[in-house]
Structure formats: structure tokens, C-alpha cells
Amino acid sequence: MIKKLGMYVFLLLMLPIGVSAQTYDYNSKVFQRIVNQLAMQGHKEHDLATCTVKQKYYKEVVDMLNKGMSEKEILNYYVEQLGEQALVVPQKSGFSLTAWIVPVAIFMFGAFVIYRTVRQRGEN
Template identity: 35%
Template sequence: MKNKAGIALLLLLFIFQGSFIRVEAAKQIDYKSAEFKAVASQFSCTCGCGQDHFECDPNTCNLTKQFKKDLVGMMNKGWDKDKIRKYYINIYGEEILTAPEKSGFSLTVWVLPFVILFGAAGTLYFVIRKWVKKKGTDEQSVENEFDNEQNEVESEILSSMIDEERKKYL
């Protein structure tokens, strides 16, 4: 009886041990998995190609080969996306990220140029608008001066005509 229980226990242990191995094998990350893409695409390649490490061609870039190998190793050890991100930020700084952190000084540095650009465009719009209005006012004043001169000439002509008519009858 003890033998049968021992064999049954050994058989159950063997069955469960096999399923643990299969579960562990299923968690192995490779270069084509979605988890790897999510992690690798958040880091810029440092070779100067301007791509992230997932898109960088390993045939032409030795840096990305080693980086991808390290990432797969970390992910197979159980490191999550945030832990890997913090690890590489501590080594390379925030320059390695493809997108800035969404807080603090990093966000300010990424947003500030656009704010300045829109502010400068708005200022330029109002300055040009003011110049155009001022130019229009100058043209109107020139026209008013011309009208005034014309009115004075007409008034003089009219006055002289009236004087001539008076002389005839008086």
C-alpha cells in the first residue's frame, strides 16, 4: 500500500513538474514576441541611426545585437518593462528614451519649444496687423489732406465767382 501511494505521489510530482517546465518554457521571450517589441521600442539606438532598438537592423549595427540580447536575457529572468526602463535610464540617462517622461522637467523641455513657437506666431500676427492698420490710417490722412486742399481750391473758385457776379450787379 505504501508502495502504491509512493508511486502515485511520485507520478503526480512528475506530472506537475512537467507542467511547470512547460509553463516556464512558454514564458521564454524571443526577438519576435510582442512583449519584446513593447520593451525594445521604448529605447533609441545609440548608433546614430535614429531608430528604436526594435527597428534598428542588427545586420549593420553591433550595438543593437548586444542590446537585444541583454533585453531578452532580462525579460527571461522576469524583469518587467518598468524595471528595465529604470535600469537603462540609470546607465544612459533619459536621452536613450524614444519618448520623454510624462512628468517634470522632461515634459517641460519637450513642450516649451512649441509654446514659444505659437507665442511668437501670435505676436507676429498682432504686430503685422498693427502695421497694416497704421498704414491704412496714413493713407486716409493723405487722402483727407488732398480733400482739404481740393475743398479750399473749390471754395476760392466759388468765392471768386460770387465776387464777380456781385460786381456785375452792384
């Protein structure tokens, strides 16, 4: 019994002790996915080397990722701070859902009106 216990302790000591947390940088896929969703106060298309606003966003996002925040938490942080205009594309929930539904509904209504008009003229 003591030999088995000693063997288990030895095996546990042989396992790697430190589990390194993943660190993120500007090249990581998660980082790129997040910054591609942020409008960055109109600085999204600016050059990173010269735009201090874009540099600030990049540093903030990397820091948040490295602190363990998820993609959703980071995006929600910016929406809470700046509103829906923080995102390139509005979220598909709540009032923002209107921004997705109304254009489609208008297009479908217009197509229906055109269809009916062409059909009525064809009957005459």
C-alpha cells in the first residue's frame, strides 16, 4: 500500500507543474475576430502604425484577452461604454434586430408590389 502511494506521488511530481495560460497577441485568431467587429470610433480603416486610437483599441483588446475575458465579454464591454455604434454591424438582438428585419421586409413588400403591378398590366 505504501509503495503504491509512493509511486503515485512520484508520478504526480513528474507531471508538468506549471500550466501556462494562453497569451494573445495581434496575430491570434480570436483577437482578429474581435477587432474586425469593432468600429473603433471611425478609425478602423486607419493605419495601425500611425493611428493612436486604433493602437489604443488593439492594446485594450489584447489586455482583456490576456486577463481571461471572452470575445462576448469584450464586445459587451465596448457596447456598454459606447453603445451599438461601437460595433461595425449591429447585434442581432433586442432593438438592433429591427436594423436587420426592416430592410428585408421593405424589400419583400416592394417585390410584392412590383409583382402585382406587372401581373395586373399583363391581364389588361
